[in-house]
Amino acid sequence: xxxxxxxxxxxxxxxxxxxxxxxxxxxxxxxxxxxxxxxxxxxxxxxxxxxxxxxxxxxxxxxxxxxxxxxxxxxxxxxxxxxxxxxxxxxxxxxxxxxxxxxxxxxxxxxxxxxxxxxxxxxxxxxxxxxxxxxxxxxxxxxxxxxxxxxxxxxxxxxxxxxxxxxxxxxxxxxxxxxxxxxxxxxxxxxxxxxxxxxxxxxxxxxxxxxxxxxxxxxxxxxxxxxxxxxxxxxxxxxxxxxxxxxxxxxxxxxxxxxxxxxxxxxxxxxxxxxxxxxxxxxxxxxxxxxxxxxxxxxxxxxxxxxxxxxxxxxxxxxxxxxxxxxxxxxxxxxxxxxxxxxxxxxxxxxxxxxxxxxxxxxxxxxxxxxxxxxxxxxxxx
Amino acid sequence: xxxxxxxxxxxxxxxxxxxxxxxxxxxxxxxxxxxxxxxxxxxxxxxxxxxxxxxxxxxxxxxxxxxxxxxxxxxxxxxxxxxxxxxxxxxxxxxxxxxxxxxxxxxxxxxxxxxxxxxxxxxxxxxxxxxxxxxxxxxxxxxxxxxxxxxxxxxxxxxxxxxxxxxxxxxxxxxxxxxxxxxxxxxxxxxxxxxxxxxxxxxxxxxxxxxxxxxxxxxxxxxxxxxxxxxxxxxxxxxxxxxxxxxxxxxxxxxxxxxxxxxxxxxxxxxxxxxxxxxxxxxxxxxxxxxxxxxxxxxxxxxxxxxxxxxxxxxxxxxxxxxxxxxxxxxxxxxxxxxxxxxxxxxxxxxxxxxxxxxxxxxxxxxxxxxxxxxxxxxxxxxxxxxxxxxxxxxxxxxxxxxxxxxxxxxxxxxxxxxxxxxxxxxxxxxxxxxxxxxxxxxxxxxxxxxxxxxxxxxxxxxxxxxxxxxxxxxxxxxxxxxxxxxxxxxxxxxxxxxxxxxxxxxxxxxxxxxxxxxxxxxxxxxxxxxxxxxxxxxxxxxxxxxxxxxxxxxxxxxxxxxxxxxx
Numbered sequence: 001x002x003x004x005x006x007x008x009x010x011x012x013x014x015x016x017x018x019x020x021x022x023x024x025x026x027x028x029x030x031x032x033x034x035x036x037x038x039x040x041x042x043x044x045x046x047x048x049x050x051x052x053x054x055x056x057x058x059x060x061x062x063x064x065x066x067x068x069x070x071x072x073x074x075x076x077x078x079x080x081x082x083x084x085x086x087x088x089x090x091x092x093x094x095x096x097x098x099x100x101x102x103x104x105x106x107x108x109x110x111x112x113x114x115x116x117x118x119x120x121x122x123x124x125x126x127x128x129x130x131x132x133x134x135x136x137x138x139x140x141x142x143x144x145x146x147x148x149x150x151x152x153x154x155x156x157x158x159x160x161x162x163x164x165x166x167x168x169x170x171x172x173x174x175x176x177x178x179x180x181x182x183x184x185x186x187x188x189x190x191x192x193x194x195x196x197x198x199x200x201x202x203x204x205x206x207x208x209x210x211x212x213x214x215x216x217x218x219x220x221x222x223x224x225x226x227x228x229x230x231x232x233x234x235x236x237x238x239x240x241x242x243x244x245x246x247x248x249x250x251x252x253x254x255x256x257x258x259x260x261x262x263x264x265x266x267x268x269x270x271x272x273x274x275x276x277x278x279x280x281x282x283x284x285x286x287x288x289x290x291x292x293x294x295x296x297x298x299x300x301x302x303x304x305x306x307x308x309x310x311x312x313x314x315x316x317x318x319x320x321x322x323x324x325x326x327x328x329x330x331x332x333x334x335x336x337x338x339x340x341x342x343x344x345x346x347x348x349x350x351x352x353x354x355x356x357x358x359x360x361x362x363x364x365x366x367x368x369x370x371x372x373x374x375x376x377x378x379x380x381x382x
Numbered sequence: 383x384x385x386x387x388x389x390x391x392x393x394x395x396x397x398x399x400x401x402x403x404x405x406x407x408x409x410x411x412x413x414x415x416x417x418x419x420x421x422x423x424x425x426x427x428x429x430x431x432x433x434x435x436x437x438x439x440x441x442x443x444x445x446x447x448x449x450x451x452x453x454x455x456x457x458x459x460x461x462x463x464x465x466x467x468x469x470x471x472x473x474x475x476x477x478x479x480x481x482x483x484x485x486x487x488x489x490x491x492x493x494x495x496x497x498x499x500x501x502x503x504x505x506x507x508x509x510x511x512x513x514x515x516x517x518x519x520x521x522x523x524x525x526x527x528x529x530x531x532x533x534x535x536x537x538x539x540x541x542x543x544x545x546x547x548x549x550x551x552x553x554x555x556x557x558x559x560x561x562x563x564x565x566x567x568x569x570x571x572x573x574x575x576x577x578x579x580x581x582x583x584x585x586x587x588x589x590x591x592x593x594x595x596x597x598x599x600x601x602x603x604x605x606x607x608x609x610x611x612x613x614x615x616x617x618x619x620x621x622x623x624x625x626x627x628x629x630x631x632x633x634x635x636x637x638x639x640x641x642x643x644x645x646x647x648x649x650x651x652x653x654x655x656x657x658x659x660x661x662x663x664x665x666x667x668x669x670x671x672x673x674x675x676x677x678x679x680x681x682x683x684x685x686x687x688x689x690x691x692x693x694x695x696x697x698x699x700x701x702x703x704x705x706x707x708x709x710x711x712x713x714x715x716x717x718x719x720x721x722x723x724x725x726x727x728x729x730x731x732x733x734x735x736x737x738x739x740x741x742x743x744x745x746x747x748x749x750x751x752x753x754x755x756x757x758x759x760x761x762x763x764x765x766x767x768x769x770x771x772x773x774x775x776x777x778x779x780x781x782x783x784x785x786x787x788x789x790x791x792x793x794x795x796x797x798x799x800x801x802x803x804x805x806x807x808x809x810x811x812x813x814x815x816x817x818x819x820x821x822x823x824x825x826x827x828x829x830x831x832x833x834x835x836x837x838x839x840x841x842x843x844x845x846x847x848x849x850x851x852x853x854x855x856x857x858x859x860x861x862x863x864x865x866x867x868x869x870x871x872x873x874x875x876x877x878x879x880x881x882x883x884x885x886x887x888x889x890x891x892x893x894x895x896x897x898x899x900x901x902x903x904x905x906x907x908x909x910x911x912x913x914x915x916x917x918x919x920x921x922x923x924x925x926x927x928x929x930x931x932x933x934x935x936x937x938x939x940x941x942x943x944x945x946x947x948x949x950x
Contacts, residue, residue, distance in 0.1 A: 052544050061420050063931050064395045065443020068594040071487075072580050087544040092392045096495045096551035098920055099388040105550045126419075132710075132732045134418040136397055137389045140737040167422065167440045174421030174730070197443060197594055252600060252838035258607040260614025282592030286584045292591035292598045293615070294605035297436060305437070310430040 043212045054117040057091035060141040061168045062123025065197035066159040067093045073200035103137045110151050119152035124161040124168045125183035128176035154189035163192040170305035191216045192223035196299035201280045202228040233270035233296050236278040267312035269298030384913035393492040395444040396930025404913045412905035414889050415749040416930045426879040431457045431871050432601045442931050446594040447480045448860035452867040454601050460854025463602035463842035472604045474822045478815045479585040484861040485812040488927045490575035496921045498568040501553040506566035514563050519641040532570040552917045559649045582631045603838030610830045621827045632816040643809040657801030657922040659904035660760045661689040663767035668859035684771040694774040705753040705893035718894045753890040762900045763863025763887045769807040783810045804925040845874035885929045
């Protein structure tokens with residue numbers, strides 16, 4: 001028994017975590033995904049494997065906010081160990097190697113572990129200036145994304161820039177920035193973990209799920225896991241009772257603001273924003289934006305920099321306020337329908353880029369020409 | 383002669399490329415290039431100025447508060463909003479917490495591996511490591527058993543054969559000088575600091591809802607209600623929580639970070655002779671202590687030229703210009719004439735090699751950064767600049783700590799102007815702020831007790847209260863140095879927006895006169911034992927704490943004079 005427990009249990013014991021606590025933690029993951037409690041043992045077994053699965057983390061037009069979010073991962077205590085269970089073979093912000101040695105680390109993963117490694121992408125991918133708006137080691141972000149995501153077993157687009165283009169893609173999208181789904185068409189096993197940044201608690205749960213079941217959990221129409229994006233902020237907001245009783249903050253610092261009234265009139269986008277902030281909180285559940293008195297800005301939704309702004313202007317026609325249209329209709333008005341928005345996404349981005357540059361239509365170069373020549377693989381699986 | 387290319391420079395924020403000529407075991411010349419552009423100022427045009435902080439905040443997720451702070455200050459300056467005392471205090475708390483956390487992460491997670499050989503730690507004697515730890519600090523995690531556990535954990539990690547982020551590095555390089563025990567001590571504290579930062583930054587979650595990307599900023603104040611009698615506001619329970627976090631923060635900074643820096647530095651005193659750089663320093667100053675138009679600042683503003691600490695000159699933003707001679711932009715009037723930010727232009731124009739490429743064309747344009755200059759000279763900004771200006775301005779606590787550090791290392795004041803000086807200054811600043819931060823917690827509590835619950839200047843919230851056209855500037859000392867935002871508002875929306883950012887000052891390329899930027903200057907004469915493993919280049923570049931996503935910012939057409947500047 002001891003031997004089969006291996007490294008993980010030793011590691012946990014060193015950190016004062018008993019096997020029982022670990023199984024309880026895995027049970028927590030199971031319940032997050034509404035799985036039967038018997039799944040906990042399976043999760044524990046999957047997480048305890050001898051060889052750590054490889055993770056590479058790519059940063060393109062990013063601010064490293066998702067990396068910082070990742071560094072805040074911790075709760076529950078074994079969560080840190082879960083991340084330890086991956087071999088983080090490439091992550092520019094963290095890795096010791098630099099320059100050629102760093103590039104060699106990434107090349108090594110792509111060539112010898114093709115189809116086996118996990119990839120996280122942070123930041124958008126620019127298509128303008130023939131890729132020169134973001135290069136690493138002299139290669140364009142687009143070429144790197146297509147090569148590395150193309151060879152991954154699965155890819156997580158983390159944060160709203162990597163998922164939907166995010167801030168760089170906000171109008172007029174000066175650099176022709178795209179999210180992974182648009183920049184790497186046909187990439188397999190992509191899942192979107194949006195928000196600015198994405199919450200580390202959701203990353204941990206998502207990775208645990210994948211390592212256990214070798215597939216992603218069910219997603220919504222814009223590719224996000226339902227466990228974290230299945231409900232709106234408004235659905236679960238701790239201030240919802242105040243909304244239902246028409247108790248609103250009218251001015252910053254007024255009696256209603258101090259009493260925790262609803263921020264709807266101050267511009268809150270909670271009614272049309274899908275994320276589990278009210279449930280899991282941030283920084284180990286310490287707080288969340290509405291909890292600190294500021295409206296939700298809708299950061300988990302596609303194109304929120306354009307569609308949710310001005311941030312302090314309140315949404316029209318949310319049911320219960322003005323009572324002229326149900327919440328979901330307001331959401332459709334605002335987002336243009338999530339599915340439609342997703343489908344039209346690339347077109348919008350390209351149009352914005354055209355407006356910005358005054359140039360004609362621009363589409364990403366075909367996959368083949370963007371792929372750097374591949375050395376013959378040795379030891380890798382086809 | 384070897385031409386060395388380091389791209390990507392890792393353990394930084396963003397995308398930085400260094401090219402260097404190495405001959406005779408030394409860097410003979412160096413070029414700093416930023417290889418990522420987003421165009422955030424272009425995106426800001428036509429938007430509500432009250433939203434700008436959220437956009438600019440995303441310039442950087444590492445220094446996640448700094449562009450929000452500079453932005454709200456700039457817009458407040460333009461529209462005449464005056465945040466109440468609670469907002470000033472909350473901002474000071476947030477700024478100080480950012481700086482403390484950022485500096486600790488920089489030392490342990492971004493910089494330490496340039497000095498600490500992780501593999502060597504495997505041969506450390508835990509008993510001797512414990513003796514070393516106890517000789518430099520009374521930090522309780524210092525037993526033989528503790529270090530034995532860390533060593534075993536490290537050994538297990540290595541034995542699994544998957545080195546992950548520690549693979550392929552320069553372990554065993556002759557420039558590593560620490561004995562195995564000091565390496566093991568540092569590895570232990572690398573891991574402890576990883577836990578520490580996660581806890582300490584809960585200050586931001588309390589005051590800003592989350593970190594990274596806090597969400598409590600408002601033009602005119604803060605969105606965090608203050609009310610001792612409400613559970614939905616900052617109250618006395620919050621004050622206690624903040625005090626507990628600041629105490630733990632201070633404990634680690636004074637009992638782990640400071641002793642570690644001094645211990646590591648004692649093995650690398652030769653690095654007090656490398657990395658000096660341009661010798662000019664620029665500081666806008668930070669931490670306003672009252673709500674007047676020209677508030678006293680806890681850390682003073684000033685300019686130092688040619689390393690002359692006896693003369694701290696006043697800062698005049700009108701003396702700033704930017705050159706694009708070697709940047710991928712062009713100016714309508716030609717690239718040989720630098721322009722002041724108030725008349726700046728930004729027209730991205732990429733003329734570099736098409737990717738994939740091996741070499742940049744270093745004689746022509748080679749970076750997405752512009753080259754800011756003050757009175758035509760390159761200036762270093764950041765913790766070293768701040769500590770030198772504070773020292774030269776008679777800041778007592780800074781003078782004491784600088785004196786103690788120099789005394790312990792048995793080096794003279796000239797050692798400050800170096801790679802090692804930057805590391806020491808960053809640590810000293812962290813100590814000064816960790817000691818100071820409770821003053822602001824106490825001030826918040828006192829205001830609460832006195833019944834001052836104001837958090838916002840609501841009179842200037844609605845755009846109808848603004849002038850038809852307004853100009854504003856906001857200045858801030860970010861962890862990495864002097865940061866300025868300039869905004870032009872017309873008919874309630876942003877007509878123009880511009881940022882000049884610390885890493886632009888430090889990492890910018892040569893200017894039209896061929897003067898190197900601070901990174902480039904600081905690398906000259908850096909020893910390089912093995913050009914295929916340029917560890918020493920990383921040491922000096924990392925000592926600036928590069929933040930490249932911040933650095934690439936464009937200045938937009940804006941030919942009007944700026945409003946009177948309220949600093950910061």
